[in-house]
Amino acid sequence: MLRQGLIALFMLIVCLGFVAADTLKGSIQKIDEKSVTFAETDKAAKSFDFAADVKFYQEKKGVKTELKDGVKSDAFSKIGKKGINATITTKDDKVTEVILTGKKKAAN
Numbered sequence: 001m002l003r004q005g006l007i008a009l010f011m012l013i014v015c016l017g018f019v020a021a022d023t024l025k026g027s028i029q030k031i032d033e034k035s036v037t038f039a040e041t042d043k044a045a046k047s048f049d050f051a052a053d054v055k056f057y058q059e060k061k062g063v064k065t066e067l068k069d070g071v072k073s074d075a076f077s078k079i080g081k082k083g084i085n086a087t088i089t090t091k092d093d094k095v096t097e098v099i100l101t102g103k104k105k106a107a108n
Contacts, residue, residue: 022090027083028098031076036095038088051094058100067100075100 029045030037039045056067058075067073076084085102088095 023087024090025087025101026085028076028079028086028100029083030079031071033071036088036098038086039083048088048090048093048095051091051096054095054098056098056100064099 024038024040026038026040026043028036029039035047035049037045037047054070056070056073057064058067059065067075084100087099087101089097
């Protein structure tokens with residue numbers, strides 16, 4: 001009986017962990033040292049603050065490489081009017097991971 005209760009408690013904790021983190025796909029509109037303005041596909045842009053341990057990556061042809069310079073990376077230097085395609089992971093409304101997923105969008 002105790003074992004079943006512990007297993008149930010463990011599963012509850014695991015499920016809550018998955019619910020706490022959100023993955024959003026869209027485009028980065030603006031980025032600075034402390035925050036990012038991100039527009040999900042077909043939604044209005046929203047500003048998110050960075051977590052203390054935020055990581056930045058660039059994905060090309062299925063290979064994810066870390067951007068060591070973070071926000072100061074050349075990949076963020078010229079954001080067009082439509083932004084840069086990206087996926088962000090948030091936890092408690094703080095961005096924990098930024099993955100650049102494609103080329104910059106055209107400036108139309």
